[in-house]
Amino acid sequence: MARATPEQYESWIKLATRASIAVATLLIITKLMAWLMSGSASLLGSLTDSLMDAAASLINFYALRVALRPADDHHRWGHGKAEPLATLVQAGFILGSALLLLFAGTERLISPVPPSATGWGVGVSIFAIVATLALLTIQKKAVAATGSTAIAADALHYRSDLLMNVAVIIALIMAAYGFWWVDGAAAVGIAFYIGFGAWGLGKEAVNLLLDREADAEVQQQVQALILADDNVLGLHDFRTRMAGNTLFVQMHIDLDSNLSLLKAHDIAHAVEDRIQSQFPGADVIVHQDPHTVEA
Structure with missing residues (x-):
């Protein structure tokens, strides 16, 4: 799939982050009500996860908007690292x-308490599964279009929330039949x-902050684009990194030492254009090295 343009990237990012916040808020309200009525430890775990999802979504909402800002006088390389x-x-x-959840679950295993209002807990969990599936559909398309790690x-x-809601349903049903320990487990x-x-x-975030190389597939694609011109006789000191949606590429290319400065510049500029x-939006630096061509 072709990479998104900066405009498409921004559009998908905003849609995905807004949808995430909306779903997280809705799930927190419904799960809080169900937990207060049932007292289920597993439902508390699902509620805790939704709270963390909401916090993560809010962080993403702000950080990704910072990452979308263009380079300025104080951030000449852009703001892409706000994402990792x-x-x-x-x-x-x-x-x-x-x-925190581990401690709560362990305590419930040691001193099991039968949950109440099981029907409410099961109903809310089913609702959460449906809402989460809708959000994941949007996020899947956004990731496919942008490659955003955030x-x-x-x-x-x-996706983990889906599994947790299934676990909550199983735990509540089992508890209703006397298997109270399942809730804590x-x-x-x-x-x-x-x-x-x-x-x-x-x-993954640490690797990106430490400027890990782009994926091997991306490196191979970029190298193929560089060497697509027969005037490029060699390639070395090739480096890549990602910062948000921006791919940074640096390399040295070998050119015939008999070429004029203008011709060498045109070849290097063509390399940048191909990449x-x-x-789209890649930051490319090309250094030209003279290479003696044997007769």
């Missing part, structure tokens, strides 16, 4: 909520799931 920075903050919030991380939260399981997810998100045609 937001992801790192999200990971910290989620890990903290996982620890939206992908947000979508991971909501589900809360502990959810805590571990959230914790491992937070670790993965944090690791930017496939990766």
Whole structure:
């Protein structure tokens, strides 16, 4: 699929973040009501996850708008790193909520309490599944169009929320038949799931903040575009990195030492154009090195 233009990227980002906040707010209200009526630990876990989803969505909403800002006098490389920075903050919030939920679930396992108003809990969980599926459809299209890591991380939260709601339904039904321990066990399981997810998100964010190379597939595509011109005799010191939606590329190309400065400049400019045609908004720096062509 062709990469989104900066305008398309901004449009999808705004749609996905607004939809995420709307769904998170709706789920918090409904789950809070159901938890107050049922007292279910697993439902509390699902509510906790929704609270973290809402916090993450708000962080994304602000951070991605910062990332969309063009470069200025104080940020000459743009604001793209606001995106992985937001992801790192999200990971910290989620890990903290996982620890709190682990303690709550363990306490419920030690001292099980039968949940009440099971029907409310099951009904709210089914509603949450339907709302989350609708949001994930929007997020899937947004990630496919933009490749945004922050939206992908947000979508991971909501995919886990689907599993959590299924676990809540099972726990509530089992508790109604006397298997009260299932409620606490589900809360502990959810805590571990959230914790491992937070670790993965944090690791990815750190890699992006440390300017990890772009994906191997992207590197291969860029190199093929550079070498598509027979005048480019070689390529070295090739480097890439991602900052938000912006791909940064630097390289040295070998050109015939007999070429005029104007011709060498035109070839380098053509390299930039080919890369930017496939990766809109890419920041490309080309250094030309003379190469002696043997007769």
